[in-house]
Amino acid sequence: EAGVTQFPSHSVIEKGQTVTLRCDPISGHDNLYWYRRVMGKEIKFLLHFVKESKQDESGMPNNRFLAERTGGTYSTLKVQPAELEDSGVYFCASSQESGQGWQTQYFGPGTRLLVL
Amino acid sequence: AQSVTQLGSHVSVSEGALVLLRCNYSSSVPPYLFWYVQYPNQGLQLLLKYTSAATLVKGINGFEAEFKKSETSFHLTKPSAHMSDAAEYFCAVRYSNTGNQFYFGTGTSLTVIP
Numbered sequence: 001e002a003g004v005t006q007f008p009s010h011s012v013i014e015k016g017q018t019v020t021l022r023c024d025p026i027s028g029h030d031n032l033y034w035y036r037r038v039m040g041k042e043i044k045f046l047l048h049f050v051k052e053s054k055q056d057e058s059g060m061p062n063n064r065f066l067a068e069r070t071g072g073t074y075s076t077l078k079v080q081p082a083e084l085e086d087s088g089v090y091f092c093a094s095s096q097e098s099g100q101g102w103q104t105q106y107f108g109p110g111t112r113l114l115v116l
Numbered sequence: 117a118q119s120v121t122q123l124g125s126h127v128s129v130s131e132g133a134l135v136l137l138r139c140n141y142s143s144s145v146p147p148y149l150f151w152y153v154q155y156p157n158q159g160l161q162l163l164l165k166y167t168s169a170a171t172l173v174k175g176i177n178g179f180e181a182e183f184k185k186s187e188t189s190f191h192l193t194k195p196s197a198h199m200s201d202a203a204e205y206f207c208a209v210r211y212s213n214t215g216n217q218f219y220f221g222t223g224t225s226l227t228v229i230p
């Protein structure tokens with residue numbers, strides 16, 4: 001079974017540019033999550049999709065970030081325009097069900113974003 | 117506010133020595149606790165999780181963790197370190213009253229000295 005995949009693995013852009021990150025969850029997982037780790041800090045929650053609906057977007061830092069999950073399969077996270085503080089590693093995770101607290105979230109390898 | 121503390125951002129142990137990575141959480145709400153490991157250039161991999169069935173949880177690669185409610189802790193241990201254990205370890209907590217998001221600690225980078 002394929003795991004969570006993310007593309008690209010690395011991205012280097014200039015301040016003011018736009019970047020789109022993609023996440024493909026494990027097949028059959030309705031729940032998809034985005035997290036971010038800024039260097040030296042903890043991994044922080046950004047948002048949670050259930051199928052194509054945003055269940056919780058309380059962690060989104062500002063309106064420069066736009067997440068979509070059309071059709072309830074893969075998801076994209078767009079940053080427009082990018083700022084220096086957006087640099088970090090963006091992780092995507094997926095899980096089968098969201099109702100049980102013990103449900104494991106399966107993480108992808110992350111996209112390393114550097115904004116210059 | 118919910119928080120997770122991992123004491124020690126870097127831990128070094130000799131090969132064959134005990135590994136102890138600390139994790140404390142702060143909440144009066146019953147937590148679900150997880151340990152993840154990230155090897156270089158890979159994603160986070162689940163090591164083990166506490167689901168209230170047993171306080172001592174055994175995971176992969178010889179790791180285990182014990183949930184101590186009185187100490188609000190979920191420390192990760194391994195009796196004998198192996199070179200292949202060198203990685204970054206993350207403690208994560210999910211609370212029953214805050215949706216599905218995980219709260220992570222800042223991570224502990226483990227170095228194993230031959």
